[in-house]
Structure formats: structure tokens, C-alpha cells
Amino acid sequence: xxxxxxxxxxxxxxxxxxxxxxxxxxxxxxxxxxxxxxxxxxxxxxxxxxxxxxxxxxxxxxxxxxxxxxxxxxxxxxxxxxxxxxxxxxxxxxxxxxxxxxxxxxxxxxxxxxxxxxxxxxxxxxxxxxxxxxxxxxxxxxxxxxxxxxxxxxxxxx
Amino acid sequence: xxxxxxxxxxxxxxxxxxxxxxxxxxxxxxxxxxxxxxxxxxxxxxxxxxxxxxxxxxxxxxxxxxxxxxxxxxxxxxxxxxxxxxxxxxxxxxxxxxxxxxxxxxxxxxxxxxxxxxxxxxxxxxxxxxxxxxxxxxxxxxxxxxxxxxxxxxxxxxxxxxxxxxxxxxxxxxxxxxxxxxxxxxxxxxxxxxxxxxxxxxxxxxxxxxxxxxxxxxxxxxxxxxxxxxxxxxxxxxxxxxxxxxxxxxxxxxxxxxxxxxxxxxxxxxxxxxxxxxxxxxxxxxxxxxxxxxxxxxxxxxxxxxxxxxxxxxxxxxxxxxxxxxxxxxxxxxxxxxxxxxxxxxxxxxxxxxxxxxxxxxxxxxxxxxxxxxxxxxxxxxxxxxxxxxxxxxxxxxxxxxxxxxxxxxxxxxxxxxxxxx
Numbered sequence: 001x002x003x004x005x006x007x008x009x010x011x012x013x014x015x016x017x018x019x020x021x022x023x024x025x026x027x028x029x030x031x032x033x034x035x036x037x038x039x040x041x042x043x044x045x046x047x048x049x050x051x052x053x054x055x056x057x058x059x060x061x062x063x064x065x066x067x068x069x070x071x072x073x074x075x076x077x078x079x080x081x082x083x084x085x086x087x088x089x090x091x092x093x094x095x096x097x098x099x100x101x102x103x104x105x106x107x108x109x110x111x112x113x114x115x116x117x118x119x120x121x122x123x124x125x126x127x128x129x130x131x132x133x134x135x136x137x138x139x140x141x142x143x144x145x146x147x148x149x150x151x152x153x154x155x156x157x158x
Numbered sequence: 159x160x161x162x163x164x165x166x167x168x169x170x171x172x173x174x175x176x177x178x179x180x181x182x183x184x185x186x187x188x189x190x191x192x193x194x195x196x197x198x199x200x201x202x203x204x205x206x207x208x209x210x211x212x213x214x215x216x217x218x219x220x221x222x223x224x225x226x227x228x229x230x231x232x233x234x235x236x237x238x239x240x241x242x243x244x245x246x247x248x249x250x251x252x253x254x255x256x257x258x259x260x261x262x263x264x265x266x267x268x269x270x271x272x273x274x275x276x277x278x279x280x281x282x283x284x285x286x287x288x289x290x291x292x293x294x295x296x297x298x299x300x301x302x303x304x305x306x307x308x309x310x311x312x313x314x315x316x317x318x319x320x321x322x323x324x325x326x327x328x329x330x331x332x333x334x335x336x337x338x339x340x341x342x343x344x345x346x347x348x349x350x351x352x353x354x355x356x357x358x359x360x361x362x363x364x365x366x367x368x369x370x371x372x373x374x375x376x377x378x379x380x381x382x383x384x385x386x387x388x389x390x391x392x393x394x395x396x397x398x399x400x401x402x403x404x405x406x407x408x409x410x411x412x413x414x415x416x417x418x419x420x421x422x423x424x425x426x427x428x429x430x431x432x433x434x435x436x437x438x439x440x441x442x443x444x445x446x447x448x449x450x451x452x453x454x455x456x457x458x459x460x461x462x463x464x465x466x467x468x469x470x471x472x473x474x475x476x477x478x479x480x481x482x483x484x485x486x487x488x489x490x491x492x493x494x495x496x497x498x499x500x501x502x503x504x505x506x507x508x509x510x511x512x513x514x515x516x517x518x519x520x521x522x523x524x525x526x527x528x529x530x531x532x533x534x535x536x537x538x539x540x541x542x543x544x545x546x547x548x549x550x551x552x553x554x555x556x557x558x559x560x561x562x563x564x565x566x567x568x569x570x571x572x573x574x575x576x577x578x579x580x
Contacts, residue, residue, distance in 0.1 A: 004577060065515075
């Protein structure tokens with residue numbers, strides 16, 4: 001598979017064409033905007049956090065296939081996870097797209113299991129300039145979670 | 159959209175199909191590198207142009223053989239460096255249409271040059287209610303400096319609209335003549351649409367209103383022969399790096415009587431006549447506007463650029479035009495490709511969108527094929543809004559580009575369409 005086809009896997013193209021949770025939440029406890037000044041791409045992310053668990057999440061905005069598919073898949077995978085699980089997942093995702101993924105076989109397997117469908121973004125590491133696209137919605141999500149009224153107390157967040 | 163007739167902006171150039179870019183490609187070391195295993199097709203010249211070996215060598219020569227500060231030392235190397243530095247200033251004056259060297263100020267770039275005009279000239283003359291006119295297609299560097307000085311002085315910035323084909327609406331300018339307009343700042347060539355602005359007409363209208371005309375020539379000098387006297391403008395700015403030269407260096411050309419009246423913008427060494435603790439008096443222009451140690455190595459490099467251009471066959475630029483038109487034809491033939499800008503006589507670039515594919519994804523598909531383009535808003539967000547897009551893809555050319563590279567561009571666009579099933 002060419003680097004290009006590796007990057008634009010069918011799962012990514014599918015989420016780009018038909019983004020999931022592409023709407024504003026009727027009620028939300030946190031919201032943030034993510035903007036890439038390089039290209040002007042902008043996403044808004046809404047979260048509903050209850051007792052430290054993300055019960056609902058959605059997004060709207062404009063961007064390239066990588067940023068939009070990443071936002072869409074993010075919303076499908078984090079629903080029902082605790083805020084600290086979400087944070088851990090973002091760390092792993094960030095490591096993968098920046099090419100700092102673990103090399104040892106067992107760690108690799110563990111990361112793959114944790115990331116699930118997000119592994120589709122592994123091809124981003126061959127195009128470092130696109131890392132910002134892949135993480136745009138995630139950064140907005142983390143901000144939204146921080147502002148969530150019913151989030152965890154600040155001292156328990158780290 | 160039909161293909162417009164090509165107006166050759168360079169007088170004296172005889173039509174000739176025989177000039178071969180292979181005759182100069184060996185001068186540019188960057189062209190030897192590969193991207194992802196493929197030869198680079200460098201079509202991002204409007205962002206920065208590649209540098210010929212002679213320019214790189216001249217920068218190295220400064221660091222290796224002539225390192226010294228300029229206009230300061232009594233020692234031999236300092237004298238040699240100063241002589242070379244001032245010779246280049248003279249060369250730049252000649253390059254812009256046989257102007258005297260003291261009308262040439264070295265800056266950090268086009269951006270630095272325009273900020274200088276805004277903060278020195280603009281801040282001195284603008285009063286509350288005055289206007290600065292720009293066009294809708296300015297690069298942020300010919301817009302934001304005016305917004306800053308407008309904020310400081312109570313003046314306001316207004317935009318001359320552009321027409322559907324991407325030309326400055328001169329009718330609007332004629333209808334909106336106002337003695338409140340003090341500065342008219344326009345690009346010579348649009349960095350997105352390639353439109354050549356009729357600067358002589360704009361400058362004449364500006365002068366009728368009692369305003370000065372400032373020209374952002376960053377995309378002008380790489381493609382057009384520039385004679386600032388014939389253009390009739392009052393200030394002309396450009397960057398060395400878009401003209402095959404080093405980064406970190408720009409030129410502000412300005413009319414002597416204006417420079418004479420302008421206060422310094424930045425203070426420091428080299429720009430003074432006499433300094434006491436509480437006050438100073440200032441050197442005459444151009445030194446007044448060159449505080450601190452200038453980019454000396456870069457000025458050396460610019461000298462080599464001007465030598466290179468003087469020796470370059472002018473047919474090279476006709477070849478460049480032909481490659482641009484060829485790229486445009488190839489792209490126009492691809493269903494779903496939308497070309498932006500249709501001004502007659504436009505130069506240097508093709509800007510386009512691909513239906514259903516975000517410009518960044520097009521850019522990545524092109525990069526995978528070794529084709530370097532710019533994908534984004536091109537530092538012209540108001541123009542993107544005017545075009546109704548958030549971003550576009552821009553392929554920009556130089557004389558060393560080939561028809562084969564234009565074909566690689568079209569092939570990359572087809573690849574992007576294939577991946578996205580468009």
C-alpha cells in the first residue's frame with residue numbers, strides 16, 4: 001500500500017464522508033473551539049460530563065479529511081469513558097500520530113487494543129505536517145472537558 | 159472560463175519556444191533532492207523561491223572571507239564588507255529602474271518594509287477619520303500593519319473591492335475618491351490570484367486624492383520587470399527570498415523627499431547622527447531606517463541574485479508563463495477542478511480547488527508524488543472569504559520549472575480524486 005493509501009484508509013474516508021455525532025448537543029456541560037491557524041480549519045466540540053464520565057459528545061465544523069475523520073472517530077470512541085481514560089487515550093493517540101508509538105511487540109499490541117479503530121490514523125506519522133489536523137478536535141475536546149461544569153474536581157484531574 | 163491572452167509584461171522579449179529550463183536547473187542545488195523517493199517538483203515558489211549556487215556561495219563567502227560589521231570599523235575586512243554592502247544597495251536601485259541608492263532601505267522582509275512605512279510615515283500623517291485603502295486581495299502583511307497604525311491614530315482601513323475575475327475595481331476607486339484617504343496600499347501581483355494590479359493607474363488616483371501609494375511587490379519582482387518611476391508609486395517593498403535570495407532580507411524603496419520627512423521607526427546603532435542621554439539626532443535616509451546590524455550576509459546574497467538575473471536569458475520568463483498556462487490547461491481539463499482568478503495577463507501561479515477534497519488533502523496527495531505546493535489560506539483570509547472558501551491549493555512557478563512538473567501536478571490531483579472517490 002502506498003503512503004497515500006496508508007494515510008487515507010477506507011475507515012477514515014468513511015468518517016470524512018459521513019461524520020458521526022455531527023451536531024450540537026442540546027445540553028452540554030462543556031464546549032470548546034479548536035482552530036488551526038495554518039489552514040483556518042475550525043471545529044466546535046461539545047461534551048456532557050456526569051460524575052467524571054463522558055456521557056455524550058458531539059462536534060461541528062469544517063476541515064480536511066484527516067481532521068474531520070479524527071473528530072468523528074473520537075466522538076464514537078470516548079462516549080462512556082471516564083475523563084482520565086479519555087486523557088490516557090489522547091496520550092496514546094498523540095504518540096501514534098507523532099511516530100513515538102512503542103516498538104516492543106507486547107506494548108505495541110497493548111496500544112493497538114487501547115486505540116481500537118483510532119489505529120487507522122497510524123499513517124499520519126509519515127506526514128508530520130498533518131499531526132495538527134489529526135489532533136485538532138482532540139485538543140478542543142480536552143479544553144471542553146476542562147470547562148465541563150460537572151467534570152471532576154480540579155485536583156483529581158491529573 | 160476561457161484561457162486569457164497572455165500579456166508579456168517584459169518589454170523587449172522576443173517570442174521563442176526554444177529556451178530550455180535544463181540550461182539553468184543545474185544552478186539550483188535543491189532541484190537535486192528527492193521527496194519520498196521521487197524527484198522534487200517544486201511548485202511553491204510564491205512562498206519562497208529556490209536559491210542558485212552562486213547566491214549560496216556568496217553568503218558563504220561573507221561568513222568565510224569577509225566577516226565584519228558594516229559602516230563601523232576602520233579595519234580592512236570591515237571596509238570590504240561595507241563596500242560590497244553599499245554596492246548591492248546601488249544594484250537594487252538600478253534593478254528598480256535606475257534609482258539612486260539612497261532611496262533603498264534594507265529591511266527584514268516585505269513585512270518589515272510595510273511595517274516601517276506604516277509606523278513611520280503612517281503614524282506621522284494619519285489623523286482620526288483618515289483612511290487607508292487596501293484591496294480585498296492583500297496578503298496579511300499589507301493589511302495587518304495598516305490595521306495596527308489605524309488603531310493607534312484613529313484612522314480606518316477600507317478595502318477596494320475586486321471584481322469576479324480578480325481585478326481591482328478601479329471604478330470603485332474613482333467613485334470613492336476622498337481627501338480623507340492618505341494611503342493607498344496595494345499588491346503589485348496577487349499572491350493568490352496572480353492578478354497584476356495596474357499600479358500606475360492606482361498611484362495616479364491616489365495622488366489625485368493627495369494620498370501616497372504603497373506597493374507590496376513581493377510577488378511582483380520575481381515575474382515582472384519593475385520600474386518604480388514608471389509605476390509612479392511612492393513606496394515599493396519586496397523580499398529577497400522570493401527572488402531566489404536569502405531569507406531575512408527585504409527592500410523598501412521610497413521617494414527621497416518622503417524618506418527625508420519621515421521619523422525613525424526603530425532606534426539603535428547605525429541610524430543616529432549624535433546621541434546624548436536624553437535625546438538624539440538621526441542619520442539621513444537610508445541609514446535612519448536601518449537600526450542595528452543589518453542582514454549583511456543576506457545583502458551579499460541579494461547582490462549575487464541581481465547578477466544572476468541580469469545574466470539570465472529573458473526568454474526564461476516566457477518559458478515560465480508557458481508552463482503556468484500549460485498547468486492551467488491540464489487542471490482545467492480535470493472534472494471537479496475549480497480555478498480561481500481569471501484576470502488577463504496574470505502571472506506566476508495557478509490557484510484551484512478540487513470539488514469534494516479539502517485543499518490540505520490535495521496538498522498531501524501531491525506531496526506523496528513529490529510535488530510541493532501551498533495548501534491553505536495563503537495569508538489572505540479576507541480574499542478566501544471573498545472567494546467563498548476557507549482554503550485553496552496554489553501551484554506557483556519559476557523559470558526552472560518544466561512542463562513535466564506541470565504534468566506531475568495534474569497527476570497528483572488525479573491521485574487525490576482517486577483516493578477520495580471523486
